[in-house]
Amino acid sequence: MPASASIRHSAEPVLVLGAGLMGRLLAVLLAQAGHPVRIVDAGGPDGQGAAARVAAAMLAPLAESAITEPNVVAMGRHALARWPQILARLDAPVYFQQNGTLIVWHRQDGHEARRFQALLAATGRALPELPAPQPLEAGCLAALEPALASRFHQGLYLPEEGQLDNRQLLHALTQTLERLGVRIEWHSAWTDAQALAHQRQSGGWVLDCRGLGARTDWQALRGVRGEVVRLHAPDVTLQRPTRLLHPRYPIYIAPKPDHVFVIGATEIETDDLSPASVRSVLELLSAAYAVHPGFGEGRILELCTQCRPTLPDNLPAVEAIAPRMLRINGLYRHGFMIAPALADVVLQHLHEGHATLAEQLGLRFHHVPDPAACVAEH
Template identity: 30%
Template structure:
């Protein structure tokens, strides 16, 4: 029926789709932010456990540093996610979320230097980088760039554009951005997805995902980190991430405003309910860190913590649609913060496009997209 003269047709706005995010860790919060920016009405169900691993992390954004021979797919995902990080930091409106923008890989011995050389040849060469972004450095340049490091180091590599974020500041800014966008937080543990009132559900509950989506296969990997606080008598913290190979063991130093994060161990826990740090891991980290940077003796040990990271058999994250209503994003292992913006984009595709049928994806995305 035509509208009467002088009347205007009534426009009925379609309601925005609703999304419930189960899990308040970095994957859940970053995905929630992408969804709310895309027009979803979002509720986050957070029992306060999914963010444990992110809370004790160092926040490194190292696609090369996290690469190992045979992990080409993970390296491609990591590189794709690193390229997305500047946009995420800009969205959060706080450049101090970035803790460093470069990484210095150092070797304590000739054997350690050979290990780094093999890494450079078989892993790093697969990532597209200019000569200036990745280059070998000798001891003199290491000491010039980071005078607090040991004078007994052998050699290393400087990687530009591969830094770290302040993980705790990141989690705070993500929550601030979500609250500012009208996202509702519910402090509760979800026991059954049928009880969740939303058009779609994203399950990003870390190891807790297994109880909600039983066909998701995960195992726990335990990792310990230390937080050292600088005193007025201490040497300055490094200006960049220091990733060291110390006589066959790995240790890294990641700068913070008030000190350094030292990490990290990784092993299979005997009991997944035990998230306490172990003496052996803490002892090894302290010994290697002080050998790497002798001035750390004057720092204060203010925290020793451990997190349980959700891992998968092939090392790749699980980002897939379970059914018409449920999407899952978990299994990021040691790379949860690194892969957060990539995961958020993939989750948004699954939420909005609906082109993936339930059960069609395997352990990660449907093919690796480096863009």
């Protein structure tokens, strides 16, 4: 790209709707590239209304390949390499770990393990560049994760996978935005129509990253409820995210700093945001106790519920709905795992005028044929 084109693009203002994970991440990357950026968000800086605040923030494309498509796995691999670069340029530290993922199961659930291994094998054939899962017998499992010694007799190790601290990241992104002079308007809910009216006056780009907040403009969106337990268990030491395979309630346990653990896996087709159900909490905590009895003496810090923004095919998408206006949405349960990949696609489109990376990653990037039908005045 010619230097003059780079300067021209870096000077274009960008209005970002929504300050969840996708909105804050894109705003930081754009501001670092020289764009004047303005953010409007219906919530506050703590992200109480954002799915990103509740998430476990695991970066586990191979583990997720058992329930998602190869293109999401490819986006996850791209993003896993990008996260260290992004974190290095933020103004506050963010816990980041890349110690792989451990998969365990009880003997009576061996059929679940065989099913899971078959799914991983299919992903490996589709994406041969992925690292191969490593089967673990009891001795190797105990050496890898001493806290689980004698509790499980076999497992799988998925190398190179990682995780980060979601709340530290949201804070660090906000702190970086403030230092970069980005204008953030909290408790300000805008529609696409309002954003377009602003664009007609001020020019530049509009990026709609509102998640479920965009449902009034993108009616295909739906909420998929997740329930998560955050607890403090000083008697438990896990060195990497651990997943328990079970036919009824598979769970993940993501260790955070200072013996804080995020435990989850419920996935309910509803946009209900009421408190967590007793049944879900009992299943999550019972499964966690089965992984390590030290969780029985832990202290519950939070019972969190939130809905993830999901499109009909459970895949993310970027839509160009008007000149210089994009919607980025549908990250579903894979937000932290794929967000940098979507951000890089958007940046390429803004700066270079094409979406080659989207094609390489299999990300749906399309132009709405009749923008007026999708951005009606409200």
